[in-house]
Amino acid sequence: MMKIEWKERVYNSFVGTMSERDEYQKQEINKELSVAGIGLWWLNMLIMLIMLLVDTMNHTISIGTILIFLSNMIYTNYLTFKFKKKGLNETECATKEEYLQHKKTLRKAGLKAGILWGFQMFVFMNYIFPYVGSEEISISLFDVVLWSCAGGFFGLTMYIFGLWNLKRLY
Known part of the structure; x- marks a missing residue:
């Protein structure tokens, strides 16, 4: 009180x-x-x-x-x-179709988030921060693979967290 x-x-x-x-x-x-x-x-x-x-x-x-x-x-x-x-x-889903639609939307959102986050981190870590820090800008295949995998992991994580917030009512 x-x-x-x-x-x-x-x-x-x-x-x-x-x-x-x-x-x-x-x-x-x-x-x-x-x-x-x-x-x-x-x-x-x-x-x-x-x-x-x-x-x-x-x-x-x-x-x-x-x-x-x-x-x-x-x-x-x-x-x-x-x-x-x-x-x-939580997002409540009354029917299986509604659940599958939300799941599809989450999949697209997770993919988009992963691609954007991976690309943003790649640009910041390989271009912007080295340039601002007066360091040499160098890009390798390792950097591309690293940030692609990190973006994929980030997108998958966002998708899983989104699925946890879907509540089935059927």
């Missing part, structure tokens, strides 16, 4: 209200807060990338880069844990 009251006080203070809001107002406030939270997370990720590039140029690693990385990971893991605990990340 004390925890709920504390959360409600922080919520009202953050929103700038003195009294309880009705359900519609709370829903709209939560929608705006969630969009702002997602936007700030992406901005935070962009800032982390810029800090990492600056650290690479200077051949150092700063405490700011480490702290922003940790804050991003804590935020993401907190949300993942809370969504999982409350079942908010």
